Amino acid sequence: MTFRIRMLPSGKEFSAEKTETLLEAALRSGIALKYNCNNGTCGGCGGRLVAGKTHDTFHHDFVLSDTQKAQGHVLLCCTSAETDLEIEVNEIGRAEGIPQQQIATKVERLERVQEDTIILHLRTPRSQTLRFFAGQHLSLAIDGVPQRSKSLASCPCNAMHLQFHIRHVPGEPFSEYVFRQLKPSQTIMIAGPQGSFTLDESSHRPIILLAYETGFAPIKSIIEHAIALELEQPLHLYWMAHKPGDHYLKNLCRSWLDALDNFKFTALDGGSTAGESSWEASADPALGLRDMETAGTAITTGYPDLSGYDVYLTAPDSSAQEIASLLQQAGLPEEQLHLDVMKRF
Numbered sequence: 001m002t003f004r005i006r007m008l009p010s011g012k013e014f015s016a017e018k019t020e021t022l023l024e025a026a027l028r029s030g031i032a033l034k035y036n037c038n039n040g041t042c043g044g045c046g047g048r049l050v051a052g053k054t055h056d057t058f059h060h061d062f063v064l065s066d067t068q069k070a071q072g073h074v075l076l077c078c079t080s081a082e083t084d085l086e087i088e089v090n091e092i093g094r095a096e097g098i099p100q101q102q103i104a105t106k107v108e109r110l111e112r113v114q115e116d117t118i119i120l121h122l123r124t125p126r127s128q129t130l131r132f133f134a135g136q137h138l139s140l141a142i143d144g145v146p147q148r149s150k151s152l153a154s155c156p157c158n159a160m161h162l163q164f165h166i167r168h169v170p171g172e173p174f175s176e177y178v179f180r181q182l183k184p185s186q187t188i189m190i191a192g193p194q195g196s197f198t199l200d201e202s203s204h205r206p207i208i209l210l211a212y213e214t215g216f217a218p219i220k221s222i223i224e225h226a227i228a229l230e231l232e233q234p235l236h237l238y239w240m241a242h243k244p245g246d247h248y249l250k251n252l253c254r255s256w257l258d259a260l261d262n263f264k265f266t267a268l269d270g271g272s273t274a275g276e277s278s279w280e281a282s283a284d285p286a287l288g289l290r291d292m293e294t295a296g297t298a299i300t301t302g303y304p305d306l307s308g309y310d311v312y313l314t315a316p317d318s319s320a321q322e323i324a325s326l327l328q329q330a331g332l333p334e335e336q337l338h339l340d341v342m343k344r345f
């Protein structure tokens, strides 16, 4: 049995099964709520029932006073819905509100999606899932290898299974290790999250996303988060790859196209010449700039007036300012431009 839960004061909604806790249902829907222990001990997930009926799913050691109970206070990690609900909750509104975490994860799978790109799947312990906003990044540390900062490519709604896109960069120790030595079940320490390249959930403007090369990772995270939140505004994804055919998750983009009425996908390529590899394009300012100008022109041709749009883009730092200027010349206000310019991809 499924119920509709309306959160106050934001007015956001999510679905909850009768058999799951309200906290589980909210997290599965990509909603960032304040909580700590997830087992009824700390009191950190408190909410207040305004309308509807709930039942206790689990015993909790944290004691609610009689007055709190009379006022409708509940612990979301120990409570399930009996009816549709309206409930006051503590949502985390900004990336800065997420606590810093350190978690020992295990390599679940190494998925070679093309010659020079691996999708790294990590799994957290069940009792220690990662809290983050879509689009953020983490520090990854393997014993004996210099640590690297990498963007999460997965949705916060699936916080036990984390995904990262690793490009092979010859001579760079972390990527060399991932490509040549890393094995399933090995331990990787993650720390974070960091970064403010996150979805503006309060906006109802249509969204344009531009990913460059493996900068697709945080864009994918944001799209999956938008899908989990059931955002209704149009989403148009542009994915620029330096070499034709280097859109290593094109089938996933096509599946979004089939499943979502509000989604468009445009694959762009930078017209590489023979011998140029994708990682060279990411690293070479001239190639990166040329690719991003092509991408910017494609967007401004399709959308000559960007004043009513939110734009999310990943770009090599060598071309970030140029692409930002190009979009702003088409009317995009600065506060509606979300840029991820770090050299993580």
Ligand code: FES
Binding pocket: 035, 036, 037, 038, 039, 040, 041, 042, 043, 044, 045, 046, 062, 075, 076, 077, 078
């Ligand atoms: S998260 Fe600690 S009591 Fe619910």
